[in-house]
């Protein structure tokens with residue numbers, strides 16, 4: 001488990017300490033990477049939700065927040081999980097291929 | 109080096125035939141496979157040399173990415189060629205790439221420190237540009253087998269990302 005992932009876990013843990021508003025069970029979302037591009041990021045993400053990143057390429061990628069709120073290494077044909085960070089807009093990229101970028105918006 | 113870059117730009121304008129472009133008139137699938145595989149292999153070797161010589165952490169990370177990515181694509185290529193029963197055929201273009209890379213490696217070997225870092229990245233820009241032009245203008249249009257064509261197209265997307273990455277790194281190193 002990497003430093004960023006531990007950090008993401010810690011953030012998720014902290015989010016659990018505050019009682020979530022009724023009906024705000026954390027949800028799972030999927031972002032697919034194919035042919036050197038991040039696919040669409042689902043709208044209406046909430047802090048504490050989970051994102052599963054699926055790497056369909058034959059090369060290794062990462063999904064890494066520019067503000068360092070999440071980071072996960074994605075082996076070829078593999079996947080990884082991160083927790084949606086606190087409310088706001090979070091730009092992300094692949095550390096190996098910095099031309100691969102995306103943006104996610106999280107609400108409370 | 110400058111002359112090489114100029115030639116590459118000039119041939120980009122002409123869209124194909126020129127001594128430094130990698131455009132055999134209409135390469136066959138076995139020739140295309142050999143050119144693409146050779147290009148990948150040469151870039152793995154360049155990356156390995158950079159790891160022995162380069163100092164800048166961003167340059168070293170770039171070299172590691174080149175080694176990993178080009179190895180992965182070439183493994184995929186080998187698997188596909190095996191499946192198709194296609195035997196890569198050495199040709200003038202892949203030979204040209206190889207001798208060019210030999211010169212570059214010798215030049216890089218004579219450099220140390222910052223000038224070595226820069227020379228490696230500058231060459232990566234030129235090399236990926238040259239290979240991407242060949243893929244776009246000759247190898248992909250001439251590929252007959254659909255699976256080979258598709259592998260080359262995926263390779264092009266990857267190598268274009270490499271080229272942009274190298275261009276960005278070069279601007280940072282100045």
Ligand SMILES: [Cu+2]
Nearest residue numbers: 061094096097
């Ligand atoms: Cu990547």
